[in-house]
Amino acid sequence: MLYGRLAPDTTSWRCAPLHGTARPGGAARAPSAEGRRANMAAEIHSRPQSSRPVLLSKVEGHQDVVSAALLIPKEDGVITASEDRTIRVWLKRDSGQYWPSIYHTMSSPCSAMAYHHDSRRIFVGQDNGAIMEFHISEDFNKMNFVKTYPAHQNRVSAITFCLTSEWVISTGHDKCVSWMCTRSGSMLGRHYFTSWASCLQYDHETRYAFVGDYSGQITLLKLEQNTCSIITTLKGHEGSITSLWWDPVQRLLFSGASDHSIIMWDIGGRKGRTLLLQGHHDKVQAICYIQLTRQLVSCSADGGIAVWNMDISREEAPQWLESDSCQKCEQPFFWNIKQMWDTKTLGLRQHHCRKCGQAVCGKCSTKRSSYPIMGFEFQVRVCDSCFESIKDEDRTSLATFHEGKHNISHMSMDISRGLMVTCGSDRIVKIWDMTPVVGCSLATGFSSR
Numbered sequence: 001m002l003y004g005r006l007a008p009d010t011t012s013w014r015c016a017p018l019h020g021t022a023r024p025g026g027a028a029r030a031p032s033a034e035g036r037r038a039n040m041a042a043e044i045h046s047r048p049q050s051s052r053p054v055l056l057s058k059v060e061g062h063q064d065v066v067s068a069a070l071l072i073p074k075e076d077g078v079i080t081a082s083e084d085r086t087i088r089v090w091l092k093r094d095s096g097q098y099w100p101s102i103y104h105t106m107s108s109p110c111s112a113m114a115y116h117h118d119s120r121r122i123f124v125g126q127d128n129g130a131i132m133e134f135h136i137s138e139d140f141n142k143m144n145f146v147k148t149y150p151a152h153q154n155r156v157s158a159i160t161f162c163l164t165s166e167w168v169i170s171t172g173h174d175k176c177v178s179w180m181c182t183r184s185g186s187m188l189g190r191h192y193f194t195s196w197a198s199c200l201q202y203d204h205e206t207r208y209a210f211v212g213d214y215s216g217q218i219t220l221l222k223l224e225q226n227t228c229s230i231i232t233t234l235k236g237h238e239g240s241i242t243s244l245w246w247d248p249v250q251r252l253l254f255s256g257a258s259d260h261s262i263i264m265w266d267i268g269g270r271k272g273r274t275l276l277l278q279g280h281h282d283k284v285q286a287i288c289y290i291q292l293t294r295q296l297v298s299c300s301a302d303g304g305i306a307v308w309n310m311d312i313s314r315e316e317a318p319q320w321l322e323s324d325s326c327q328k329c330e331q332p333f334f335w336n337i338k339q340m341w342d343t344k345t346l347g348l349r350q351h352h353c354r355k356c357g358q359a360v361c362g363k364c365s366t367k368r369s370s371y372p373i374m375g376f377e378f379q380v381r382v383c384d385s386c387f388e389s390i391k392d393e394d395r396t397s398l399a400t401f402h403e404g405k406h407n408i409s410h411m412s413m414d415i416s417r418g419l420m421v422t423c424g425s426d427r428i429v430k431i432w433d434m435t436p437v438v439g440c441s442l443a444t445g446f447s448s449r
């Protein structure tokens with residue numbers, strides 16, 4: 001199994017664009033035959049750029065923020081877990097509206113949820129640190145209590161259930177990841193971090209767990225029956241990690257953070273290749289990667305919904321270079337006292353060109369440009385020579401941006417149906433048809449570069 005060599009040579013991985021060490025450039029992925037066919041089709045049938053998510057329904061009635069919601073597979077139903085201490089199963093009625101068929105009140109606010117559809121098992125994490133397991137009846141009208149797991153000392157932030165190993169894995173604000181046996185209900189192992197563990201992804205086949213935390217670090221651990229080992233740490237974000245998505249097929253990890261950015265970590269490539277995606281103007285709250293169409297859907301706290309085209313060879317943003325003087329005009333930066341004295345000039349502020357990474361002064365980087373191939377969907381600082389090198393077609397957006405019209409705190413998708421559910425700070429849950437913007441490369445209007 002290649003996973004034994006999953007970790008890079010070093011014990012930690014850094015994403016160059018924000019801070020860190022240089023990485024070798026990644027090889028471009030050749031477009032697949034399907035990709036080429038889809039692009040040809042897209043040229044013939046391309047839809048207008050006005051394609052956007054369609055709001056299908058609003059689910060209202062919660063007394064507080066909904067911390068988690070998911071669409072029940074193959075049903076017109078939604079399960080919600082809320083800070084108002086309720087778990088509710090909502091089914092669509094003949095009127096077209098969603099009404100609760102299950103309304104269960106818990107002892108503490110609900111903070112996280114995992115649902116396994118085939119076995120109808122649901123795990124609800126609470127603000128008091130406990131996880132409760134329930135079994136939902138086939139007709140979604142009854143929910144029976146199964147077990148309580150003393151998972152954490154503080155708020156549960158994420159839960160994953162693995163049927164094969166019968167493990168329930170969770171992260172919490174007690175700074176730990178814990179894994180417990182669902183047969184015995186006993187704690188198997190725990191690992192502590194230096195800050196709140198905020199999100200979790202798990203590879204069922206290899207027992208690798210990715211844990212994002214409030215310091216902005218992601219830790220990759222291999223979980224064993226009673227112990228675990230740290231494989232590597234991924235450092236690149238400048239704010240707390242809010243969301244993670246692991247794609248076991250392409251072995252890509254996506255992370256969203258409060259620094260407004262998303263990073264794609266090419267774990268399977270094992271070369272430390274990272275791609276930066278900057279298009280949100282607020283905290284990234286949730287992400288979902290659609291492997292089939294190679295699109296990443298992300299939502300931000302300001303209500304932004306972005307759909308990123310990952311089916312193209314994107315470029316890594318460069319490492320920021322260090323210099324004591326402008327790498328264009330050679331004027332000293334303000335800490336370079338010697339050169340300032342020798343040349344009798346005043347020191348200048350240091351800036352960095354986002355495209356070439358050179359340390360430049362303000363006068364040599366007066367222009368701003370977007371550069372989507374490197375993930376810069378909005379205008380960023382570039383040096384004057386890089387600005388000259390960017391052609392108009394290089395500014396063609398590689399993502400589409402849409403309005404959720406509420407401050408999104410949580411999102412999940414039913415990828416097979418192209419449906420999305422968003423939870424907002426307005427306590428409203430919205431169900432969206434995403435097929436106008438995802439589902440096939442034809443629908444996106446994207447064309448190959």
Ligand SMILES: [Zn+2]
Pocket residue numbers: 326327328329330331360361362363364
């Ligand atoms: Zn300069």
Ligand SMILES: [Zn+2]
Pocket residue numbers: 353354355356357358382383384385386387
């Ligand atoms: Zn430059």
